[in-house]
Amino acid sequence: xxxxxxxxxxxxxxxxxxxxxxxxxxxxxxxxxxxxxxxxxxxxxxxxxxxxxxxxxxxxxxxxxxxxxxxxxxxxxxxxxxxxxxxxxxxxxxxxxxxxxxxxxxxxxxxxxxxxxxxxxxxxxxxxxxxxxxxxxxxxxxxxxxxxxxxxxxxxxxxxxxxxxxxxxxxxxxxxxxxxxxxxxxxxxxxxxxxxxxxxxxxxxxxxxxxxxxxxxxxxxxxxxxxxxxxxxxxxxxxxxxxxxxxxxxxxxxxxxxxxxxxxxxxxxxxxxxxxxxxxxxxxxxxxxxxxxxxxxxxxxxxxxxxxxxxxxxxxxxxxxxxxxxxxxxxxxxxxxxxxxxxxxxxxxxxxxxxxxxxxxx
Numbered sequence: 001x002x003x004x005x006x007x008x009x010x011x012x013x014x015x016x017x018x019x020x021x022x023x024x025x026x027x028x029x030x031x032x033x034x035x036x037x038x039x040x041x042x043x044x045x046x047x048x049x050x051x052x053x054x055x056x057x058x059x060x061x062x063x064x065x066x067x068x069x070x071x072x073x074x075x076x077x078x079x080x081x082x083x084x085x086x087x088x089x090x091x092x093x094x095x096x097x098x099x100x101x102x103x104x105x106x107x108x109x110x111x112x113x114x115x116x117x118x119x120x121x122x123x124x125x126x127x128x129x130x131x132x133x134x135x136x137x138x139x140x141x142x143x144x145x146x147x148x149x150x151x152x153x154x155x156x157x158x159x160x161x162x163x164x165x166x167x168x169x170x171x172x173x174x175x176x177x178x179x180x181x182x183x184x185x186x187x188x189x190x191x192x193x194x195x196x197x198x199x200x201x202x203x204x205x206x207x208x209x210x211x212x213x214x215x216x217x218x219x220x221x222x223x224x225x226x227x228x229x230x231x232x233x234x235x236x237x238x239x240x241x242x243x244x245x246x247x248x249x250x251x252x253x254x255x256x257x258x259x260x261x262x263x264x265x266x267x268x269x270x271x272x273x274x275x276x277x278x279x280x281x282x283x284x285x286x287x288x289x290x291x292x293x294x295x296x297x298x299x300x301x302x303x304x305x306x307x308x309x310x311x312x313x314x315x316x317x318x319x320x321x322x323x324x325x326x327x328x329x330x331x332x333x334x335x336x337x338x339x340x341x342x343x344x345x346x347x348x349x350x351x352x353x354x355x356x357x358x359x360x361x362x
Contacts, residue, residue: 002211002212002213002214003211003212003213003214003216003217003259004209004210004211004262005202005205005206005209005210005211005212005255006206006207006209006210007255007258007259007261007262008063008066008206008254008255008258009066009067009070009206009207010258010262011257011258011261011262011277011281012063012067012284013280013281013282013284013285013287014257014261014276014277014278014280014281014284015059015063015254015257015258015261015280015284016060016063016280016283016284016287017279017280017281017282017283017284017287018056018059018257018280018284019056019057019059019060019287020056020060020283020284020287020290020291021280021283022050022053022055022056023053023054023056023057023291024290024294024320024323025050025053026050026051026052026053026054026056027053027294027298028050028313028316028317028320029047029050029051030051030053030054031298032298032301032302032310032311032312032316033310033311034311034312034313034316035047035311036050045232048232048234049228049232051231051232052228052231052232052249054246055227055228055231055246055249055250055253057133057192057246057250058192058195058246058247058249058250058251059249059250059253059254059257060133060250060287061136061137061140061192061195061196061199061250062195062196062198062199062202062250062251062254063199063254064137064140064196064199065140065144065195065196065197065198065199065200065201065202065203066199066200066202066203066206067203068085068141068144068148068199068200068203069148069200069203069204069206069207070203070207071084072144072145072148073148073203073204073207076145076148078145080343081144081145082141082142082145083341083342083343084342084343085141085144086138086141087337087338087341087342088288088338088342089120089134089137089138089141089288090120091334091337091338091341092288092289092292092330092331092334092338093120093131093134093292094118095330095333095334096289096292096293096296096326096327096330097117097131097292097296100296100299100300101114101117101118102114104117104128113128120134120135120138121135121138122135123135123136123186123189124139124186126185129185129188130295130296130299131291131292131295132188132189133189133291134292135189136189136192136193140193140196144200147164147197147200148200150164151164151200151201151204152204157201157204158201161197161198161201164197165194165197165198168193168194168197169194171190172187172190172191172240175190176240187239187240187243191239191240191243192243192246194247195246195247195250195251198247198251199251202251217255217259220252220255220256220259221252221256223248223249223251223252224249224252224253224256226248227245227246227248227249227252227253228249228253230245231245231246231249261274261276261277261280264276264277265277283324285331286327286328286330286331289327289328289330289331289334290323290324290327292327293323293324293326293327293330294320294323294327296323296326297319297320297322297323297326298319298323301315301316301319
């Protein structure tokens with residue numbers, strides 16, 4: 001039995017769902033000081049595991065690189081690619097954050113910051129980093145067509161990946177030395193580019209449904225356990241080393257979660273549908289909107305109950321429920337507009353699509 005690399009695309013939404021839920025649970029501790037040990041030493045392991053949740057960002061970025069290969073390989077039109085990606089990113093971001101940004105404008109009167117926020121690039125210019133992830137992935141979308149051609153327009157794609165990673169880390173190290181203040185503010189995004197590059201390279205092999213020796217899955221499990229365990233140990237000597245550990249965790253956990261969902265589907269021999277995969281897959285379908293609404297609602301939550309929100313687990317999860325409802329409504333409401341702006345036609349049901357294809361061929 002061979003290990004199939006396409007499990008990360010087959011169970012993409014479920015993996016996205018696990019990642020976004022892990023991130024949101026982590027934010028309770030990281031942003032709102034919720035103590036998941038609840039004052040009991042025996043539950044310290046739970047708090048430590050949840051504090052590894054920002055590895056979910058690296059899973060997201062790795063999968064983004066993988067999935068962009070599918071999109072660009074099928075239609076290597078740079079303009080169509082960028083238009084589609086930008087529509088998918090800008091529409092929900094503006095809809096979710098416009099009220100909050102407008103409130104900030106009324107309070108501060110700072111039109112420059114307001115316009116930068118609307119551009120989704122404020123993070124790179126010293127503005128609010130609340131949705132730094134969007135600012136980072138926006139640049140990644142712009143770079144992707146050039147990354148694709150650099151990696152795959154000639155042989156030795158792995159060597160070219162190593163060159164890309166070397167250049168990325170050279171830029172990171174240089175910024176740390178030349179502009180340490182800027183680096184310290186932007187490193188949360190800058191140090192995540194390498195995991196995206198690895199995803200870009202892996203996308204080709206996932207798309208081709210490559211199969212590898214089962215021993216590779218053992219390596220995946222070992223790497224995932226190492227990344228999570230090392231982070232939980234809190235023995236990481238520097239932020240940079242921590243980001244490298246996150247990179248290892250992001251890649252390995254994506255495949256590990258994919259393997260788990262695949263194994264669960266095999267247990268359902270008749271339907272091949274896992275309840276867990278369906279549950280996490282539901283959240284994965286609108287994971288971008290969920291991330292955005294969660295960050296916006298958390299800011300509003302802290303404005304409404306400053307101080308009182310600190311460590312208040314009940315209030316945090318009530319806010320989280322609100323963010324899920326908002327995200328789902330925004331996803332449903334904006335999907336037609338995203339399709340229109342990206343030039344993507346609504347997919348026909350399978351039977352209708354086959355009939356249409358038969359008519360086209362006659």
